Structures are given as structure tokens and as C-alpha cells.
Amino acid sequence: MGAALVLQLGLAWVSFDRFAVWLPLLVPGSALVLLGVLYGGEAYLAEEGERRRLRRTFERYVAPSVVAEILSDPAEAEGILRGRQLPVTVLFSDLKGFTQLTNARSGRGQIELHVRQLNRYLGEMVEVINAHGGTVDKFIGDAVMAVFGSPIGRGPEAEATAAVRCAVAMRQALQRLNGAWRAEGLEPLDSGIGLASGEVIVGQIGSPRRMEFTVIGDKVNLASRMEGLTRTVGAPLLFDAATAELVQAVLPVQALGEQAVKGMGALPVFTLSSLPQS
Structure with missing residues (x-):
């Protein structure tokens, strides 16, 4: 727009200086300014709309502080949604014996109490995960x-x-919850936690009607298998060799030998030497 205005002024000056003809400047100049304002405003609104869309998308999955960091580069954010490969650690946590407890309480007509206890547990776990920089998938x-x-x-x-x-913090939080539930006359809960580290595919996956920002890959399955092994190995927390290698310099890793992992053969399994009991 600035270049067009300068060109217009230059043509008007040449016309007046050489041919003594004065070209009108107000109407075309005003039209150029208006066009520039409209074009710039449209671009601004489009960019803000895209930023709001990305913010709404990521706020469903990650903490607000992480959203702000992602949106500092909208092009990078779009790339994350379309899919890429990232090194991550996947965590699976599951309650032991919860299906049996569900059936028992359903038979006693204690469904609302059951859902309330589960929601309280899940809410506490989400707070712990967010506090440690994780994303609830x-x-x-x-x-x-x-x-x-x-x-x-x-x-x-x-x-x-x-x-x-x-x-570890999730186990400690469950320990505190169990203390409160025992005082209320409710059954305590116990959990198993499995972790696995490595490359996974990250992206927004699903149908146009229902999309999820999630991860897929062997490490997801391995973390789930590690959680399942907690019932047979007798340790509330298990993780794979890749995770053990990454954390052994700062945490007390304990090897539990090789264990049969469903669909993956015998794999070395690790835990921590000391863990809080539920």
C-alpha cells in the first residue's frame, strides 16, 4: 500500500511538472488506504481465528503453560497435530480388583458412591500427572x-x-486417599503402574467427528503390558530397559530379571528399590 501511494504521488508530480496536469490524489489515495486496512484486518482476524482454534485444540490435552509455548510457533503446532515421531515415556496406571468392586457395589445399589470415589481418584491422578509435566492421554x-x-x-x-x-507420586497420592477412604468406611484401592520409553507417533488421530491427540506405537503396548505384569511380579511399579537406562543415573533402579511379556517374548523388567505402599 505504501509503495502504491508513493507511485501515485510520483505520477501526479510528473504529470503536473511536465504536462501541467494535476491528477486527483484524495479519492484514489483514500481508496488505497481503505483497501490496505481491510486487507490487513482480514489477515489479522484470520490469524487470530487460527490461533484460537489451535488453542482450543491443545487446551483439551495439555496444561495452559504448555499451550502457550506451543502457540509461540503456529506452524510448528500445526505440524504436531498432523503427526510426527517423538521420543516419549508412556505411563499406564490401572486399579487392581476394580471390576470386582464395581460388580459388588452395583449389586448393592452403590453406583453413585462408586462413581464418586472413582472420579475423586482420577482427579487426584490428573493433578499429579500435570504437576510432573505429563499429558493425560x-x-x-x-x-x-x-x-x-x-x-x-x-x-x-x-x-x-x-x-x-x-x-511414585501417584502411589503416594493413592496412599493419602486410602487413609481418607478408610476413615469414611470405604474400601481402599490399589494400583499398578507400567512405563515404557522410546519413539512413538504423535498426532491428532480419529474421524472428522471425533479426534484425539494421542500416541501410537509399540511403546504404548509395552507400557500397558508392564502395568499388567505388576499383578504377577508383585511390584506396584514396573518399567522397561529403555526407561531404566534413562533414569538409572538419578533414581535407585532395581532389576527384576526377564519376564514373559504377552506378544513380545521375554524382556528385562525393572522397578525402584523403594516404593510407597497403598
Whole structure:
């Protein structure tokens, strides 16, 4: 717009200086300014609309502080939604014996009490996960899936360490909840937690009607298998060799030998040497 105004002024000056003809400047100049304002305003509104769309999308999945960091580069944010491969640590937590408790309370007509206790537990776990920089990926009944390192990461070692410390904090939070529930006359709960680290595909996956920002890959399945092994191994927290290698410099890792992992053969399994009981 500035260049057009300068060109217009130049043509008017040449016309007046050489041919003694004065070209009108007010109407075309005003039209150019108005056109520039409208074009700039439209571009601004379009950019703000895209930023709001990205903000609404990511706020469903991650903490507000992480959203702000993501939106500092909208092009990068769009790339994250379309899909990419990232090193992460996946955490699975599941309540032990919860299906039996559900059936028992359903038979006693205690459904509202049951849902209230579950929601209180899940709410506490979400707070712990957020406090350690993780992203709650989804709830699967009473199970919680969280990811450390997506959509943005602090490095594989830092994310794995945060994930293991988060698992310990989740056990401590459940211990506190159980103390309150025992005082209220409610059955205490127990959980198993499994972790696995490595490359996964991160992106917004689903149908046009229902999309989820999630991760897919072998490490997701392995974390779920590790959680399942807590029932047979007798340790409330288990993680794979990749996670153990990432955290062993700062956390007391304990090897439990090889265990049969469904669909994956025999794999080395690790835990921490000391864990809070529920």
C-alpha cells in the first residue's frame, strides 16, 4: 500500500511538472488506504481465528503453560497435530480388583458412591500427572494413560525421570486417599503402574467427528503390558530397559530379571528399590 501511494504521488508530480496536469490524489489515495486496512484486518482476524482454534485444540490435552509455548510457533503446532515421531515415556496406571468392586457395589445399589470415589481418584491422578509435566492421554475405565514428552519435550532423560517420579507420586497420592477412604468406611484401592520409553507417533488421530491427540506405537503396548505384569511380579511399579537406562543415573533402579511379556517374548523388567505402599 505504501509503495502504491508513493507511485501515485510520483505520477501526479510528473504529470503536473511536465504536462501541467494535476491528477486527483484524495479519492484514489483514500481508496488505497481503505483497501490496505481491510486487507490487513482480514489477515489479522484470520490469524487470530487460527490461533484460537489451535488453542482450543491443545487446551483439551495439555496444561495452559504448555499451550502457550506451543502457540509461540503456529506452524510448528500445526505440524504436531498432523503427526510426527517423538521420543516419549508412556505411563499406564490401572486399579487392581476394580471390576470386582464395581460388580459388588452395583449389586448393592452403590453406583453413585462408586462413581464418586472413582472420579475423586482420577482427579487426584490428573493433578499429579500435570504437576510432573505429563499429558493425560485418555481414561480407559479406571485406567489412566499419560505421556511424557508430547507434544513438546524436555529431553528423553528428563521425561523418563519425570514419569518415574510421577508414578511414585501417584502411589503416594493413592496412599493419602486410602487413609481418607478408610476413615469414611470405604474400601481402599490399589494400583499398578507400567512405563515404557522410546519413539512413538504423535498426532491428532480419529474421524472428522471425533479426534484425539494421542500416541501410537509399540511403546504404548509395552507400557500397558508392564502395568499388567505388576499383578504377577508383585511390584506396584514396573518399567522397561529403555526407561531404566534413562533414569538409572538419578533414581535407585532395581532389576527384576526377564519376564514373559504377552506378544513380545521375554524382556528385562525393572522397578525402584523403594516404593510407597497403598
